[in-house]
Amino acid sequence: MHTFAITNTVLISNSLKGKVRCLMFKTTSMSRSKNSGLTAEQILQFSLAEFSSAIEMIQAAKMVEDHKLQKGFIHHALDEYKHTNFFIGLLSKAENKRVVFDPRLIVSANFIKPERFLFEQVSLVHFAAFIATNEANALKIFTSIRDEVKKFDENALNKLDLIITEETEHLMAMEQEKFMSGGDEANFFYDTLLQDEMRHVEFSSRFLKKQPSKGYIKIIRLKSSVATRFRHLWASQQTFRNIIDKTISVFVVLLLLPFRSTIELPSKKNKNLYCNLSARNMI
Amino acid sequence: MTFILGISGYFHDSSICLLKDGEFIEFLKEEEFTRIKGSKGFPVRALKYLINEYALTHETVDLVVFYEKPLKGWTTRTTQSLRTPKKSFKLLSHQLKEFWNGPLGFASKLRKILKISEDKIKYAPHHFSHALSALTFVEKDIAGKPMLHFVFDGVGDDNCQSIIFTHSTNASVVFEEKFPNSLGLFYSTITDFCGFLVNEGEYKLMGLAAFGKPIYADFMLQNILRHSGHRIRLDLAWFDFTHTPERSFSDKFISKFGQPISFKKVRTAEDEDFVRAANLAKSVQVVVETVIQSLVEWGVNKYECAGITITGGVAQNSLAMGNLIRHLPPHIVVTIPPSPGDSGAAIGAAHFGKVLASNQLLHTNKLYFGGQPQPSHFNILDTMFERVSAPNEMDIIIDELLIGGEIICTFFSGKEIGPRALCNRSIICSANNVSTVAKLNSKIKKREFFRPLAPVMLPETAEQFFHLSESSKKNYLWMALTAKAKDNFPPQYSAALHADKTARIQILDNKDHYIFKTLVRLKDKVDILINTSFNVSGDPIVHDFIDCYTNMERLGVEYLVTETGLFKIICPE
Secondary structure, three states: OOOOOOOHHHHHHHHHHOOOOOOOOOOOOOOOOOOOOOOHHHHHHHHHHHHHHHHHHHHHHHHOOOHHHHHHHHHHHHHHHHHHHHHHHHHOOOOOOOOOOOOOHHHHOOOOOOOOOHHHHOOHHHHHHHHHHHHHHHHHHHHHHHHHHHHHOHHHHHHHHHHHHHHHHHHHHHHHHHHHOOOOHHHHHHHHHHHHHOOOHHHHHHHHHOOOOHHHHHHHHHHHHHHHHHHHHHHHOHHHHHHHHHHHHHHHHHHHHHHHHHHOOOOOOOOOOOOHHHHOOOO | OOEEEEEEOOOOOOEEEEEEOOEEEEEEEHHHHHOOOOOOOOOHHHHHHHHHHHOOOOOOEEEEEEOOOHHHHHHHHHHHHHOOOOOOHHHHHHHHHHHHHOHHHHHHHHHHHOOOOHHHEEEOOHHHHHHHHHHOOOOHHHHOOOEEEEEEEEEEOOEEEEEEEEEOOEEEEEEEEEOOOOHHHHHHHHHHHOOOOOOOOHHHHHHHHHHOOOOOHHHHHHHHEEEEOOEEEEOHHHEOOOOOOOOOEOHHHHHHHOOOOOOOOOOOOOOHHHHHHHHHHHHHHHHHHHHHHHHHHHHHHHOOOOEEEEEOHHHHOHHHHHHHHHHOOOOOOEEOOOOOOOOOHHHHHHHHHHHHHHOOOOOOOOOEEOOOOOHHHOHHHHHOEEEEEOHHHHHHHHHHHHHOOOOEEEEOOOEEOOOOOOOOOEEEEEOOOHHHHHHHHHHHOOOOOOOOOEEEEOHHHHHHHEEOOOOOHHHHHHOOOOEEEOOOOOHHHHHHOOOOOEEOOEEOOOOOOHHHHHHHHOOOOOOEEEEEEOOOOOOOOOOOHHHHHHHHHHHOOOEEEEOOEEEEEOOOO
16 A cells, blocks of 8 residues: 555654754764753654664674674674663653654664665774764763753663663673683674673774774774764754755746646556556556 | 566565566565565665575566556656645655655666666556455466456555456456545544554554444545545545645644544553544544445446455455455455555566466465575574474473463464464464463563454364354455454453454464464364464564574563474573
8 A cells, every 4th residue: 555645754754854963873963952851853863773773783693604793793783672662662751742663764764774784885894993983972972861861751761771781781791701711803893892882982992903903993983983973964964955955846846837737647448457568668 | 497576665565576487486575684664665685685596687587567657656646736736845845856766766776786678677557466466366266267356555556446357367447546535545544643653553543443433434424535336535625645745634634533642651441542542443444344345345246256356555454354254245255365565566566477478377375485594594593592392392392381371483484475474473372371462462562452462273263263254264364354253252262352352363274384283282272372473563573583583582582483493592691
């Protein structure tokens, strides 16, 4: 059934567009007016960022050959799903009733490009660096919203703290185990990814520094950082882009108006529908 | 060896159907690969999988058929909104973007991935794709005879409801209702108003109907969707879907029915919003059933046919389908395909390609396709699960688990063709354990409290406890219909029934299926199992062992039965 009135999905993706300060994978950076508190749209954005991160991790788990890495990606994805649920729970308490979580939004609001997942686009090292950069952003944001979550729902804050505590303990144990055993390259990445998930940005930097080519690591980290900043800048110019969009639309609609009647297609009647000739055209 | 591909996409639930030497061999949904439910757009990943798996090339692919006429659809929507350009500016703007990113670019997108010549790309009329998807599942002995196909849709190309007549490889449209007079868009508007996602939450609205009264039905039929004879006319003053993609209902709709409903804060059946939504759901259900019944009766009275099919997105309303069949004369054989929505229309597109290529109809009885476990993911079973028992020893353990109120996930080769879990990718438990069923519904699947769970049973159990349609019994194999419980329905299985004493039953008649054998073993102890889809709410059904693990971990279910044995999840420390 085609229902081109995409309604909720479009509604929310449109409402998000003005606020999203990130375009892809685990970039939860957003600007907030100082007195506005946490809005439903912002909570939705967090949930979408976490969910897109989970999807990217699941895809990485399905593509990577190393079994230990695979396991690491799976557990990382599970953490991200857990965070998604946390924000969905918070969203259910938000005032704006029309803002609801819809998994399809991660595509329409450009959080993810399902034709090419991140793991397919970049090397493993790039993947790790990208996560490190964006998890650092996430850490800043989560720290900054802590008080607002508390205002919003005291119980939710406890849950948020509990998630962080549990994961910190879990990852600290993993970290010790890996480093005690010496660890191979794959384990290093696994550790780095998990640390990113835990927002241990310092540790991820330390890990990247241990790579053989320090210059190369510097370059890719810089690249990730610049790319993230550029995406944020691009997304923050949504109002400007909307104006351009609208102008073009008005111009094209004005051009189309005189041809309204010619655009309408004539209807065909009583033809055998199995027609090879007719099947060749899009009308 | 030659192949024909049928493709649906760009609106919701993108899918591909593959025929090899004229035989139906694969059906894949894009969402299985992306893990994003309802994935739309061009099904890139599913196509790439098929290209690798079957070595598809220009030489081996005969035809690729798209499931609609994209230009027709685009111009219909655009010209409609050009009538009120100022009011419909948002929709026009959306349509202009669709011109570049939508289905009009299908051929170029396809040829970037699969290098085939332009003359191998065909376009099937949208409602004909729906009709042919249904014809694929009609019994072989009547499929070539005169058949009537009723399509109830949102909008496809420029049609909303159609009747298509087929006789062997001749087909023509005998009735059509043009956009915007759409039963599907009317239903979606109420879905949207009640706070459910359009193209996703319609089945929730259907489940809600059992709790309401049809207090608005007459008003709707007289004022909003005017029904006269077999035709309908929507009064567009009640709708916004012709003006904006952001909202389906208009301010006039709000002034009559109150503020839009949100289920975020609804907790009990006594909540004011719940009662309002339930009454709307019941009313729209009555309207939908009235319209469908009158058009079907009109069609079968006017045209002689050996059988009918009912398809299109609205045909997913199993309650309406069950009620329709109860009202039709028993000699009329009705087929509702396992996947009546747009996803299944890819099968119809492939069917269309087969007729063009060989002048032969497509037929299948198979309900499970593709989705074979990826060998590269078998290690997950070794590392993330512990083996409880081998296949030849697991029967006793599984029986004990089910009798003891345990919940088990199933993962067998071949994924269900439609949206319903048919025991290959299911979560099952005994229906006579009320607390387990309640736990499965609310704690594990986290479904809204008003939604029912569906039962699966052997044919003789279904005969014993449910009123079944004799001539259309096949539809119960893939849960296309609801059935009403008989008075002798055992109270211990009451958790399998909805509030209106109906259930969307699955009759399992495949003697080779492991769950069939399980039901035979458990006879008189557990006659009915609860069967729900193996996924976390809002996610696609599982596709491989990695999905099995992540979903089980998130759901909190421990046991997994597969062809290679019974496994227990190892939870992360």
